[in-house]
Structures are given as structure tokens and as C-alpha cells.
Amino acid sequence: MNVTYYIWTIGCAMNVADSRRLASALERLGYAPADRPEGADVVVLNTCVVRQSAEDRVYGRLGSLKPLKARNPGMVVGLMGCLVGARPAASLCRRFPWVDVLMSPSEPQPLLELLAERGMADGGRALEAAEAARRYRLQDGDLLLPARERGALVSAYVPVVLGCSHACSYCIIPYRRGAERSRPPDEIVAEAKSLAAQGVKEITLLGQIVDRYGLDLRASDCNAPRTLADLLRHIHEIEGLERIRFLTSHPGWMTDELLDAVAELPKVCEHVEVPVQAGDDEVLARMRRGYTAGDYRALIARIRERIPRPSIATDVIVGFPGETESQFQHTYDLLAELRLDKAHIARYSPRPQTLAARRLPDDVPPEEKERRRKALDDLQARVVGQINSRLLGQTVEALVEGRDERKGRWYGRTRTCKLVFFESEEDWRGRLANVRITWAGPWSLIGKIE
Helix, strand or coil: CEEEEEEEECCCHHHHHHHHHHHHHHCCEEEEEEECCCCCCCCEEECCCCCHHHHHHHHHHHHHHHHHHHHHCCCCEEEEECCCCCCHHHHHHCCCCCCEEEEEECCCHHHHHHHCCCCCCCCCHHHHHHHHHCCCCCCHCCCCCCCHCCCCCCCEEEEEECCCCCCCCCCHHHHHHCCCECCCCCCCHHHHHHHCCCCEEEEEEEEECCHCCCCCCCCCCCCCCCCCCCCCCCHHCCCCCCCCEECCCCCCCCCCHHHHHHHCCCECCEEECCCCEECCHHHHHHCCCCHHHHHHHHHHHHHHHCCCCEEEEEEEEEEECCCCCHHHHHHHHHHHHHHHEEEEEECCCCCCCCCHHHHHCCCCCHHHHHHHHHHHHHHHHHHHHHHHCCCCEEEEEEEEEEEECCCCCCEEECCCCCEEEEECCCCCCCEEEEEEEEECCCCCCEEEEE
């Protein structure tokens, strides 16, 4: 059967992992990847709505599929991810009648079942794959990578906590991905082993609040992992893995046990992503984050005390409802004081259903949001530029992920998640390279292989 699929993915690392799992399931059924949606038998959009800009891109892609479906009525169009949400709404199909099937985040089985119903896949195999996907495990427990990634994928994501129950006032994720639920530890370890056996050298454990892993589990095996720190220790024993990361953390749930595991386990990278979102206590209270700026300062001090030479990344939202100039300045001053290694800065975008959208007016003008975003971005460029300049002349270890053919340079990341480029005629993919840094900028490093 000569059938093809095309998956378009936007959004977070969780969506990347979900798309990879769906691609693996389709290839198990005999489908081959297509380079473009034109002519593909199955087209899936895996969507994000965390910000309005992402949602607008999704609508644009959806619109581009309408004429393709008109020319090829037999094409199956699937919509997956956060636009669909945990409870798919029939109104989506009425609004986009060229969409054949809706899939909630991390739940590809409706598509697999539809393919069986339409005779586009062997019924028995499709239903087996659908059931395996429902359990977040492929049939026979063997997580095969999509064909294009076998032997080429160096770093992979492994979801460990699905959904979120924290409900920050601005965040749509709990409404779209459902309540928080931890995957069974045996499934996670088996997936990590499978990826390592297929050549993956680094895995990143994912969760909306990854630190909360295991809080909802009742382990029948007293030796089974009960916390994220326990899980890191189990995965650390897997042969073939070189590095382990995790994201995203929450200031209220990062424990000393977890920090000590990072410090003690050689494979676990000393890089922590822990969003602050704002540096003003009143804004943090309106966001319902559950901590103060002082609490965040204390956490950063604990991280730096317990982990040798860590790198720390954060997220910040500017222009949250009611944020005054002085409150924004508190955020600016906090970042200037803490001097973190990376900051993802976003302008506030009201999201439907959220408490902020329902109760707080979006009263910071767009041009002022952009001014504040740029001010923080410029600050971080100076801070990170100064941090990275200390690496000039030093040798760093980079796990090489691939080659930029346009520039003719290999690229990889240090343990502290800094991007490094170097030139070499050898094949370095998937290998650890010692690189002496000859140029340092705020966003990347360039060096020579040693």
C-alpha cells in the first residue's frame, strides 16, 4: 500500500513528542512521510494556542488545506493538540468542514481508528496501534522512531507529566490539556531505553510542571520512582544515554531532593528552566503563581548553592493586566540582579476561558508591551553576552546534534544548553566534542575542535 502522511507541528516540546509518536504509529501501518501536504493521503496539524500569534498561524495553515481537500476529497485532514483541547468540540468541524478528525493533545488514536474505518489501514493493526497509543506506548512496547530520524536523532523529548492542574490566571493549558497526570514510571523508563537503543544520546523529560511528577501515583512497587528525582536516578542507569534534562520547573515545586539529584548524577545536565513570569509581587498575585519575587530570589540562591556552576533559564510575561511602569521596572531590576543565562520574554496575550481574560482588562497598549519586551530582551543580550564572554579561550564539551550545511559547520549544545558551532570534515553527529571557544555572543558560541 503506497500511502503517505504529512504532519505540521507548532508549539511546545510536548507537541514535538506527540507528533513523533503519531508519525511512528502511522509508519507502523505502512505510511511513508511526505515532504509537503500536497498529495499526502493524511495531513495532520498539531496545534498550539498558548498565545494569539500561534493560534493565528494555525488558522492560516488550516485555511491553506481547504483547497487541497477540495481537489483531493479522499485526503484525511486531522486536527490535533491544544486548539482541539481535552474535550473536542463539534463546533470546530462545523467551522472547518474540511477537517475529518479531531485529536486531543497526546491522543492520536481517533485518527488511527478513522483510517481503519475508511479502509486506509489494516483494521487489526490500526486498532492495536490505537490502543497502544492510548496507553502512550506503541505496540509491542517498542517505540520506533520515524524513518527519517532513525540513526539521525541525537536528542529526544519524553513526556512524563501530561496536563496541568495549577491554573495560573493567564494560562490556557489546563483547559486544553486537561488535569495533571503522571505516566507510569515503567513506561517512561522503557521509552527511554528504546530511544537509547536507537541511537538517541540525550533525553529531556517533559511536564508542564515537571517537578510534580509522581504526586498523583501510587506505586505498588516500593522500588519504583515516586518523584522526579527518583525517576532521574532510574534513567541515569540506562546504557547509551549521555545526557538527561528536564523541563519545565515551577518555583513552588522545586525541591532540594531534585537539586541534589542534578548535582550528584553525572548524566543530568546542570541546567534548570524555572519561570519567574514577573518580578513584582502584586503582578505575581494576579497571575496566581503562588510565590513572591523574594521567594524566587531565594530559589535561585539555593540552585546556585547546591549545583556547581549551573545555568538557569526563565520565562517572563510583560504587559500583564494592570502592570504599571514601576511594576515592570521591578521585573527589569530582578533580571538585572539575578543575571540568568536565558530568558524567554513574551507579551501578554489574553486566552479564552482563563481567569485573567474573564476578569482582568487587557489594559497595557500593544506598543507599550513591545517596548517592555524589547527592554528586557536588550538587557538579557547584555547579560548573557557578558556571561558567555567568560568562555573565550576555554574548552567546553558539546553534544553534536547536526550540521548546518549552509554554513558548513557542526552544531551542538554544552551541558549548560549553550549553542556551539565548529568546523570539521569528520562526522560528529551524536558525539561529544571538546571545543575551544574562539568567539562568544549572547546567543551562540564558535570554536575549534580539540
